[in-house]
Structures are given as structure tokens and as C-alpha cells.
Amino acid sequence: MTDLVLHRPASVVDDAEAAAVEALRDVVGRRLAAAAAAGEQLPAGDRGAAVDAAIADALDGYARQRLQAGRPPLDAAAEARVHRTLRDLFTGVGGLQALLDDPTIETINISGFDNVWVRRRDGSKQRVGPVASSDAELEALLREQGAAAARRGGHERRFDRAEPELSVRLPNGARLHALMDVSDRVAASIRLFPPRQDTLRDLVGKGELTVGMAALFEALVRARRNIVVSGGPAAGKTTLLGALGYAIPPQRRVILIEDTSELRFDRADHPDMVAIQTRMANTEGAGEFDMSRALRSSLRMSPDVVIVGEVRGAEVVWMAKAMSIGIDGSMCTVHASDSAQALLRLVAYAMEPPARYDRGAAVALLASAVHFVVHLDFTAEGVRVVSSVREVAGTDGDQIISNEVYRPGPDKRAVPATPLRAETLETLATVGFNPAQFEWDRW
Template identity: 55%
Template structure:
């Protein structure tokens, strides 16, 4: 069935009524609490719509339809309390990604993998920039600039969506928003969605319980953060966790029942004078001083790889991170590159030794031929002699990119996983 067409609100009418409501709000100054402000805005919007309806009738014109009036009320509410034209897209459970290439060239990708163009989210590019600045101001995080001096902005919106925006370095301001459909997720949820087999669920859960160090890799939008959250759900609530991210996204600290003893750290951008910035590597180092049982790095792509790998190899067993890579084998090469580029300037051999001592398993995510995100490869990292990082692919991509059993686990590792609850004959029986 074809979805009904969205009601388009005239920008001139929107600007007129928004100005009237703004003028009335200005009389309150900053005296209203958040709850009272919401109530007052709703009251003023209803009153101004009623006043406008009277003006139209008096002028002998056709009043607005109920659908148009409802759409106008929502747009006005979103402009004061939400993110304007972006808010309906953020509220749509079927929208997974939002791409804004200038105010009037807007696309969304839905949960079924389809892309479509949607109406403009702002009347001008300047208004779009103001929307992004509003998002930064409402994020509740450290001040995040968005101007010609700081043309890139990465932040987590209040409902958990990840926003990245650029201006000045692009012809038009551009915004990308990634919505996490599954914010609090378990491995069972991924089985229900067809992303894991029951056997892979048991294997990943056993890795977490056995305190194996995991690197989760894949391309953009492959579901790395979702799998990381799901794996973390298998961690005992009694353990202390420290998460480190460039912008808050994991949200493990918000799930008080599952992770009551969690501290979330986020890198900080420099201020207007270019000072006060704290990078990911420093955040990881600080996190290790907080006596965590596990350290979880939202995404490793730079110098933070060194303290993270040191943490994994020096007592913080069971730690996890994500890496952008096109295969489980490439993830190891990426980590070596990050280590060699870090200020410590470790050699290639030293980088391999560090990786071989720190990482136990690499899990690679891909998109199956039917469009489903799936766990495609599981690679066990073996001891290294420094010249390379040897590994065995326990699960390899099948014809449709879903993981199928391949090489056997090392006997001592298999014993560890069995002791953590893994069925002994899992690899022989597991099939999609």
C-alpha cells in the first residue's frame, strides 16, 4: 500500500507563526523550567493557530485543513523543542540513516535497506547550520563548535543518534545522522534479526564470559556498534567498565540494570583559542587509571590503539574495540598501522608482537546477499614471533557472506570457552 503524501507546510506561514510564539516566549526570559516551557509552548502554538484561523475566516479565505493545521502545529513544536525539519525523520522508527546535502537535498535509508529522497529540512542552508548548532547546544555535552574555524562536528543527540556535520570545506553544509534502531540490544536480539546463528550467539557470549579480547570490524553501517553493545550485554553486572569514544554513542552507562558500574569518557575538542583538547589516546590512558575490569573503545582509528592494546595485554582481559576494515584479516593490518603511526613510533615487528599478545579474536561484519547485516568471519589470533600476526579463520564467509564453520579452535582456547559455557560440538553443528 502506498504511504500517504506528507503535508507540506508553507515556509512563510511557518515563519509568521513561529515569530508570534517567539515574541510571547521572550517575555518569560530564562525563568521557565523545561517542563513548564514545553507546556507554555504548546499553549501558545494552539492559541496562535486559533487566532490565525480567525484571521483567515475574517478575510474571507478558506481555513486550513485539519491535516495542514496538525502538520503546522508539529512543525512549530519541533522548531522550539526538537530539531525542526529533522525531527520527523528522527522520530520515524523505519529511518536508519539521514543524509542532508544542503537544506533541500535530503535522503534517508530505511531499515529495509532502501533509499529515498524526502522534503527539505530547512528553508535555507543558513537555517540548516543553525539547526546543527542547536543540536550541539542541546546535546548536554562539552561545548562543540560549528563554524568556519571548526567546520566539522561530531556528537551524540539526546536520543542516541550519531550526527556528523561539515560546513565551509564543502560547497553546501552537509549532515549525516545514523540512528541506532537497537540502542539496548542483546545477542538474542541479533539472532531474532537473522544477524547471528544460535551457535554464533553462544560462541560470542562464551568469548565475553571467558574474558577474551575482541576486535569487531566491518565497513560503515555494518553494525559494529550494535554487535559491540550486544556482546557487552553478556558482561556480568558486577564488573566495572570504562568506555572511551570520540562522541558518546555506546550508552552502556545508561543501562543501569545491565552495567551499573560504568564510566563513559569522550574526547574533548579544543576551545576557541585552540587549547584544552583531550584526544582519544589520553582518554584511554585516563580510563585505565580508573581501575576498570574491562575497557571498551567505541572506535579505534589512531594513536589510542597503543594504550588500548597495552590494556588488553596487561590485565584488562575481556576488553573490546571496533575498527573499520573490509575483512577480519585486514583489521589486524589496520591495527598495526595505527600502532606504528602513534607517538611511540613502534616498529612493524613490535606492533605485531603487541597485537599478537593483546587480541584474541576478530569478528567481521558484512551485508549478506539478501541485504541482512551478518557476522561474516571469526578469526582467532595466535601467538606471534614478531614478523607477522598468525591467525586461523574459525568461521569464514560463505557464498552469501554469512559465516560458516572453517578451521578448528586451538585446544587450549576451546577448553577456555567450554569452561565459559560453550557447547563442545558447536562448530561441527552450527549452520544458518
Template identity: 50%
Template sequence: MAPTARAASTRAAPGGAAAPPEVVARLRSRVSDRLSVAGAGLSVAERDAVIAGYIAEELALHAQADIAAGRAPLTPQVEAAVARTLRDSFTGLGALQRLVDDPYIEDIFVNGCDNVFVRLTDGRVRRVAPVAASDEDLIELVRVAAARSGQEERRFDRGSPGLSLRLPGGQRLFAVMAVAKRPSLSIRRNVLRKVTLDDLVQRGELTFGLRDLISAMVRARQNLIISGGTGAGKTTLLRAAAAAMSPMERIVTVEDAYELGLDEDVEAHPNTTALQQREPNLEGVGGIDMATMVRWGLRMRPDRVIVGESRGAEAVPMLMAMSQGNDGSMCTLHASSSKQALTRLATYVMQAPERYPFDAANMLIGQAVDFVIHLSTASDGTRVVSSIRQVLETDGTQVPSNEIYRPRPDGRATAAAPMRADTLDLLIAAGLDPTLLDKDRW
């Protein structure tokens, strides 16, 4: 029988044994000193092998010292816990690694080294053990993670107090220091890395009608904005919608930190290039923002451009791409409703360096966006699609739209206003059975 979420999220180490912090600190210092002498110039694999050897040797020396002093040596279970904690501190995320590896944990919140909470996949929140001996050790842990991420230089210091990166397992980490009373971080685990719309139906997040409607939108190359609050499942839905694309299409993804991972699914998306913005170096130069990344992506002749999250000046080139031939493009957006998503998008356009006036911003949105799909949380705690809004033609004074799916009292979407006839014809030609929409009425 599989362990419960409670058991999985609170276990300290294999066998239930905890690693004594004072032993870990002492042996880590010894291993670190040896590594500083012999670790230069090694590849990641070579360095990991050297670290494993040093840990084994230091544990053996520690056991000999205990016996010589008449103390009881560490039990095999505790020694295994110490070895794992030491290994994770050099090659992983230290004490955070056990939380990152736990399949029952969806989010990790660290508010200083000893104030740690996790959100389980069933929605419960629990406090867990400290993840570092001090806040300074927590900062160093984050720096090691950034150095091992294999990405461009990612600083974490007083000059660059915010850090966003993708961990080797695909998890998303964001950390802050200096601007907060204590160093803090959050880690979001994508429970569904390889996901389809059928998977979301099985999880109760979509109806069959919504599944077929979104799939037809993708095949008909409609431009989609996927909106919702933090943790609403925007990235998961985008990844699932992308599974409906032809594997022969050329895709370019643009993100502030790699998270979508479409390029990693070589069967579904073999012709994909993933771009990530770059932070400035220590001299404050060399940074490449999202807007530039979108423009560069357009030069790579994509069939579709996918922006991981639009929240600034990148909205302008993204919308230009949608309205100038890159039909079927998508992005995610933070918003509280499908209607607010359009207002938020207009704000981003007007605040961009191009300084579009209000009417021009609305004109650009009306010409580029076809549908807004909004996600929220149902009354039973399930993340669901709650609204779909079709964007209509605009004269610039506003962005008119019809809410073709609206939220029910429980938060789930129900079919509402009729879709434009010409759009419905396009979706039917792409394989949509229109009778499913009537079945979604409540």
C-alpha cells in the same frame, strides 16, 4: 495492521496535512523574537513550556488575522502540522524530527536543505521532502540540536566545520559545513538499543553456534576487535556481546560521541562510566582526545575497557590495557576484512605519538588481541558475521592468525580452521558446547 515502511517514511504530518513554509517562517520569526526577550535563564522544561504557549498564541492571532482579512483560516489538520513544525524547530530537530521518530527509517542523509534521502530498515533508499527552508536554516537547526544535546560544548561554524553528537533519542548525528559545497549531515538510528545475541540470531545475523561462541569469548574474558564497514552493525554486535558480561563488572566506555549507551542499561551494566572526547573551545584549547580518555578510563579501575571506535592514537593505550590485565576488553574498527583489521590496527599504532616501529606494533597487537570478529552484508542484504580470526603469538615480524570462521559464497560465516586447543579449553570452561561449531560447517 502496522503501516508499511513506504507509508511511514513519506507522511508529511498528522492527518496527511503539510505545514505551509511561508506560514511556518512567519510564525517562527514571531515566536523567536518573543523568546529572545523572555527565554533567558529558563530551564529546558520551562523554555519548552513557554515555547508551547507562544506557538498557541501566535496561531490564534494568525487565525484572527485571516478571518479579519476575509481569508479562510487554516484547517485543524494544517494548524496541527504548523504547530508541530514550529515546536520541533525550537525543541527538536525541526522537519528532521518526523524522520528521526519514524521507526521504519534507519539512516537519514541530508545533502543541503532540499536534497534529503532516507534508508529504510528493509534496505530501500527513498528521497523525501526538504527539512529546512534554506541551507542557513539547516545550519541553525544543527546548532540548536548541539546546544540541546546536554553534552560538552559542541561548536558548528567555519572554525569547527565538523560536528558529531548523540541526539536525546540515542541517534548519532554527524554534520559538516564550509568544507562542503552545502551543509550536509547524516543521522544513524540504532534500531536495536537494548539487544542480545539471541536477538541477532532471530534476525538471521548469527547462527546458534556463533551466538554461543561469542558469548563464551566474552565470559572467558577474551579481547575482541569487532570490524566491518560503515553501517555493518559493529556497535549493535558489541552491545549484544556486552549483554553476556556479569552485571557486577566495572565497565568504562570511551567514544568520540556517546552511542553505545551501556551506562543507560542499569540492570545489565549498573557499574558503568561512559567517557566522551571533548572538542577544543573557541580559543582552541581544552580539547581532550580519545587517547587521553582511554588513559583516564584506565585510572578508574575498570574490569573491562570498551572503545566505541578505534581509528587513531587511542589504539596504543587500548592495546596496552588489553595486554596488562584488563582482559575481556573490546573495540570496533573500520576494515574490509578480518585480516585487514589487524593491518589497520598496526597502522594506527605506528602513527601514534609513541611512533612504535613495525615489529613493536605487531608485538603489541599479538599480545593484546585474541579474536577479530568481522561483519559484512550477505547476498540477501542481511548484516551478518562473515569471519572470525584468532590471533596467535607473534615474534614481531607479523601478526599470525587463523581464520576459524570464513565467509561462504553468500557472505555468511562457516566454521573453517580449528581453534587452538588451549583456547578451546578456556571457551568450553566458559560454557561453550564445541559440537555447535561442527554444525556450523558448510
């Protein structure tokens, strides 16, 4: 087996190591519980040292017990693997920790404790070993992450039969979404992010967009154009939204709104920033702070720019109001299969309860709010790419009129199509954009 077999120690060679983990996890847990009961409140770094010490003592005792029973103790390599697994259980995310620590992994998808798949940053997909000994243990591990969110300074997230959905940010910044009871088995998807926010230049280097597109996008941000980033699941919407946000001049006041914190804006780059996270109601049904409420609140906080991690319902009305009342340069993402559908989806959201705009009013609102849609897709090789850039031009009755400035090529990579409108070029020229870049823009 490889280091990706997680619930048991990495590279397990027999059941002796798994038995040691099962025997010692309770011993270590009791020692740590006793220390907590005695009032020992340790900082995170000191807690890790305390956990290491407790594991080392427990392993020493375990070795003596094996010798007394006439069995050989674990060798040094096996002890190290057991120590690591126990440490992951008490300071990390249990059997998931080794996957979370792997920098080559981008997404972890779980459909039961023993059906685990990873997608790597190079686009490859692989099945890996179990992350727990049962679905019940996996459920408990995920529930603990919801409770741990409060200890990390956030809000506790329930995960039980009454609340079978969990969305939470893990200690390393990864995004976890899980289901239980309503799914056939405990299921989870974890999205891991690079240690730092990608810039537009970084995405050019990864082959996700061209130099010309990067120049256009930066000019759109500086010229305070409102941008919607669209795409399917795991298409890189959040990554591109973060890269666009990175281009926002530091003097602008940014209000960032997300369900689960994913965007990693550095306050050194955006010193005047407020990050808002929604929350669900508590067990009494009180305390909910949803996306619509967060957006309404943001409008009273003197924003220069509002960034919404994802729009997926009637909150689009408040997003569009922000974009159309002078808070220009705002951005959001939306799930869609192409750039034209992204606009249709936003209109449909505005027509849903509780907003219930009629179609004509929804079209007028969105057409006055959104300036550009940037759509992401995958090539046949699984590489994320910008596939379309669409400029909103106005309305015609109950239809939004738009021009596809870049359209999908044969391999899904965007190629220049329709020129930008003259008034748009004039606006972009004021921030230094050179339209000649369209003429030589190539992948």
C-alpha cells in the same frame, strides 16, 4: 506528498501552511524569548507545554488576521500540521524531527537541504523531501544541535568555518556527524538506534549471526577474551559491540570510552560502570580530552573491562596496553574491509605519530593484546551478517599469525572453517562452552 516531507508541514497541500509556519515561527520565538528573559526556567516537560500554549495562541491570532483580511482560516487538519512543525522547531530538531521519530529509519544522509536519503532497517533506501528551506537554514539547525548538547548536560560542540566538523548525540540518542565549508554543500549523516540495546539473541533473531556464533561470542566474553569488531561503514559494528557488552557479567567494572555516546548500556545490567566521552578543544584551544588521554585515564580507574567505541589512530597503543596488562575481556571496533585487514590496520595505527612504533614492535604489541576479530559485512540483499571470525595465534617475524575460525561463504555469511586452538577450547570450556556446536552450526 507524504509525511516524509519535513521542512514544510507533513502532507502539505499548498503554500498556505508553509506561509503560516514562516509567519508564526518568529511570533512563537519572541514569546518564548520573552518568557526566558522574565526568568521562566522550565523543565523539559513543562517547556513542551509552554511551547504548545504559545503556538496555540499564535495560531488563534493568525486565524483572526486571515479573517480580517477576507481570507479563510486554515482548517483543523492544516492547523494541526502547522502546530506539529512549529513544535518540532522549538522542542525537537526542526525539519529532521519527523524522520528521527520514524522507527523504520536507521540512517539519514544529507547532501544539502533538499538532497536527503534514508536507509530503513529492512535495507531499503529512499529519497525524501527537504529538511530545511536552504543550506543556510540547515547549517543553523545543525549548529543549534551542537549548542544544545551543553544544555543536555554534555559539552557544547562548535559548528562554523573555524570548526567545520560536528559530532554530537541528539536528544533521542541518534548520532549526528556533519560537515560545512569543507564540503560542496552542508552535509550530515545521522545514525538512529533502536530504543534498547540488542542482545546476541536479538541479533540471531534478525539473521545477523547463528545460534552457534552467539554461544561462542558469549563464551569469549565470559572467558575474558579481548575482541575487536570490524566492518565497513554502517555494517553494525556498534550494535554488535553493544550486544557483546550486554553479555559482560554485572560484577565486572566497565569503563566505556566514546567520541559520541552511542552504546546504551543499562546501569541495571552494569552497575559499576564509568562512561567517558572525549571532547574537542574550546575556542581558546584548551580543554581537549582526546581518545588517547581518555584511555590513559581509564587505566587508573581500576577497570575490569575497557570498551572503546572506535579505534582509528595512535590511541590503539593504549587500547592494546589495556588488553595486554591484565584488563582482559576488553573490546573495540575498527573500520576494515575484512578481518585480516583489521589486524593490519591496527598495526598501522600503532606506527602512526605520536606512537611511532616500528612494525615489529607494533605487531608484537597487537598480537599479545587481541584474541579475536569478528568481522561484519552485507549480503547481496543488504542484510548485515557476521562474515568472519579470526583467532590470533601469535607472531612470525613482523607478521601476525591468525586462524579464520569462520570464513565468508558465497553470500558473505560466515561458515565454520578452522577449529579453535586446543588451549582456547580449554579456556572456553571453563565457562560452559560446548565445542560440538561447531558441528551443527548453520544459518
